[in-house]
Amino acid sequence: MAPLVQSSQPWVEKYRPKQVKDVAQQDEVVRVLTNTLETSNCPHMLFYGPPGTGKTTTALAIAHQLFGPELYKSRVLELNASDDRGINVVRTKIKDFAAVAVGSGQRQGGYPCPPFKIIILDEADSMTEDAQNALRRTMETYSKVTRFFFICNYISRIIEPLASRCAKFRFKPLSEDIMITRVLHICQEEGLDLEPEVLSTLSSISQGDLRRAITYLQSAARLFGSSITSKDLISVSGVIPQEVVDSFFAACRSGNFDLANKEVNNVIAEGYPVSQMFSQVPCLLFYFCCSEFIMLVIEIWILIECCFQLFEIVVGADDISDEQKARICKKLGEADKRLVDGSDEYLQLLDVASSAMRAICNMQEEFS
Structure with missing residues (x-):
């Protein structure tokens, strides 16, 4: 086929799967949603997980497979909560669309066309808490004629009353x-x-x-x-070259402040993003001090739930002293609060893991 390198269409859109069954590697999600499409019995849904794993694609595919091209525009409202995130949007645009009833479900052109509409809220974790609270009543009042699809990266930023009203689907990183x-x-x-x-x-x-x-x-x-x-x-x-990261980490391990300061200045002078350095350096740390505890924690994406589960494990452990339990539980409480405030999940998880390692290894830790 002739190369289309100069095409103006983004390849992300050009090669986006059109049907739920074509979504890659999310086998459990696809299996459940395929049954949903067959029965046309669609609950409120919450899709969460890392970016680029098929959440938005799945939501759009469901809507297209339920209504087809003719009814899609009138039955589906797509909103990006990064832009439409305030309470006024909930009170006007969302409520007005949700309140309009639709005709009884009759198949048209081979599509199920169930008797409800769908509102897709992408980046729902960017919505303000007031806006999320306002949505609760809207969801209850118009549940017979409207279904909500929430899409987010961090489920910890979705308030529990909304999350509890939805069927949750976790999207895993692609292999x-x-x-x-x-x-x-x-x-x-x-x-x-x-x-x-x-x-x-x-x-x-x-x-x-x-x-x-x-x-x-x-x-x-x-x-x-x-x-x-x-x-x-x-x-x-925009990824920082590996040799730069290696030099920075070697300077940190050397204990030489002047050398570390020199590497920091090099990173800043070259214009490398510091947040990118934060994401690349921990990979080296895991290489040098990996443990089963860290690997277990990394596999868990719902970090607030992770905090509760870790708390139960720590409190019930017989081989950890009371002082060690107190240190770990204090850190879990701090991480839980920061997650609610919108902190980065990866860094909070890393903080919990490193603090638990220090406590379990009887390393002294200063508390501010």
Whole structure:
């Protein structure tokens, strides 16, 4: 097929799956939602998980498969809560759409066309708490004629009264094999030729985010043509070169403040994003001081629930002293509060893991 590198259409949209069954690697979610499509019995839904794993794609696919192209515009309201996040939007736009009844469900053109509408709230974790509280009454009042699909990265930022009204679906990070398969398909369609090393690099820098991987690939194709190297991908991704991260971490381990200060100045002078450094340095830390505890905690995405479960484990442990339990529980309480306030889940989880390691290893810790 002729290369379409210069096409203006984003590849993320061009290659977005059109049906629920085509969503990659979310087998449990696809199985449940396929049954939902067959019965047309659709509850309020909450899709949560890392970015680029298929949450928005799944919500849009459900809506299209239920109503088809003719009724989609009149039956589905798409809102991005990052923009429409205030209470006024709930009181006007959402309430007005939800209140309008629709005709009885009759199949049209092969589509089920159930007797309700759908409101898709993307980035719902960006909504203010007042707006989320206002939604509770709207959901209850118009539940017979309107279903809500909430999409978020951090379920801890969705208030419990909303979350409890929804069927929850967790989207897992995509494996490297799945991502490479999808990327190879796009490369074939777009006439790109990538070496295996480039595919591995793309998978690494995208961190399970397929949308990010496709965006990097298209950006590199626009800048460098059909022949793309690992260096090209790193340059368009904004990822800090590994040698810079290694030097920074080595300076930290050396105990030499002047050397560490020099590396910090180098990072700032080169314009590397500090938040990106925060995400890359912990990978080195895990390499040097990995434990079963850390690996167990990393697999859990609902961090507020994780705090409760860890609390029960810590309190019930017989091989941990009361002083150690007190230190760990104090840190769990702090992390829980920060999560409610909207702190980054990854950094809070890392803080809990490192604090628990220090406590269990009888290392002294100063509390401010």
